Amino acid sequence: MDWTWFHRLASPPYIYGLARRLVPWFAWPSALLIVAASVWGLGIAPADYQQGDGFRIIYVHAPTAWLSLLVYVTMGVAAGVGLIWRMKVAHALAASAAPIGASFTLCALITGSIWGGPMWGTYWEWDPRITFELLQLFLYLGYMALRASIDDTQRADRTSAVLAVVGVVNVPIVHFSVIWWNSLHQAPSVMKLGQWAMPVSMYGPMFVMLGGFTLLFLALTLTRLQAEVLARERAASWIRDAVGTNLKAVNT
Amino acid sequence: MKDLKDFFDMGGYAVFVWSAYGLTFLVIGLNIYWARRLLARSREDAKKRLIMRGGEQ
Numbered sequence: 465m466d467w468t469w470f471h472r473l474a475s476p477p478y479i480y481g482l483a484r485r486l487v488p489w490f491a492w493p494s495a496l497l498i499v500a501a502s503v504w505g506l507g508i509a510p511a512d513y514q515q516g517d518g519f520r521i522i523y524v525h526a527p528t529a530w531l532s533l534l535v536y537v538t539m540g541v542a543a544g545v546g547l548i549w550r551m552k553v554a555h556a557l558a559a560s561a562a563p564i565g566a567s568f569t570l571c572a573l574i575t576g577s578i579w580g581g582p583m584w585g586t587y588w589e590w591d592p593r594i595t596f597e598l599l600q601l602f603l604y605l606g607y608m609a610l611r612a613s614i615d616d617t618q619r620a621d622r623t624s625a626v627l628a629v630v631g632v633v634n635v636p637i638v639h640f641s642v643i644w645w646n647s648l649h650q651a652p653s654v655m656k657l658g659q660w661a662m663p664v665s666m667y668g669p670m671f672v673m674l675g676g677f678t679l680l681f682l683a684l685t686l687t688r689l690q691a692e693v694l695a696r697e698r699a700a701s702w703i704r705d706a707v708g709t710n711l712k713a714v715n716t
Numbered sequence: 717m718k719d720l721k722d723f724f725d726m727g728g729y730a731v732f733v734w735s736a737y738g739l740t741f742l743v744i745g746l747n748i749y750w751a752r753r754l755l756a757r758s759r760e761d762a763k764k765r766l767i768m769r770g771g772e773q
Binding site: 502516517518520521524528563564567570571574579581582680684687688690691692694695698703704706707 | 750755
């Protein structure tokens with residue numbers, strides 16, 4: 465098998481340029497999908513027969529909750545690759561994803577709470593789904609705090625990567641918690657027993673929104689990745705071209 | 717106009733629906749702002765490092 469693509473991905477200048485070129489291709493479609501799904505979800509999708517218009521919170525709650533898990537898996541895989549192949553770029557990717565994951569996990573918890581208020585009659589419950597999602601937030605915050613507490617970047621990479629990899633265990637627990645335990649949180653509402661549980665007019669905005677949020681995550685991570693890569697490469701000559709400094713003007 | 721009022725009223729769930737959407741869009745906006753600021757700052761830092769090294773030569 466030809467592994468040159470893998471080696472290219474490990475090269476900071478290649479990754480910097482690739483990320484730079486890819487960001488607009490993810491950012492603009494993401495904006496389009498999120499706006500379209502919001503209009504569809506808020507104004508066009510029919511009201512739920514039990515929850516009325518309150519159910520429309522699903523279109524922002526489910527995608528933020530989806531990101532809280534997707535981002536962590538991305539982080540865990542990147543950190544694992546970084547540990548095994550000692551790939552700096554992979555560690556940089558994991559570090560770039562963490563703050564994005566933390567903010568969307570917090571957002572999922574709060575939008576869930578706002579939804580729970582009128583529907584369950586409580587804003588907070590130590591329910592398995594909610595408790596493990598809170599643990600997910602602490603995993604992100606722990607990862608970021610651990611990185612921030614170690615000055616040496618290589619040591620910070622390796623130590624925090626262990627936490628990132630181990631923490632992935634929590635992802636299936638969050639996902640399956642509503643099936644494993646008798647939970648206040650509703651069961652997965654898109655598919656039930658292999659059948660669509662919602663009409664197209666209701667799950668349509670959800671899929672568009674999920675796509676929009678996934679692209680948003682990619683655009684944000686690749687923007688942060690450029691910053692991480694630049695900060696890590698102190699002496700490399702490619703940075704001159706990357707940031708476009710005219711050194712002649714300074715030297716003469 | 718009645719349709720528009722109904723839309724904003726969200727069947728009595730206005731406070732919940734609009735605050736959830738408002739918060740989510742705030743988080744999206746902050747993420748975009750933070751990511752762009754981080755990149756702009758690290759480009760500035762990289763430039764400064766290059767200029768300092770250039771000065772030493």
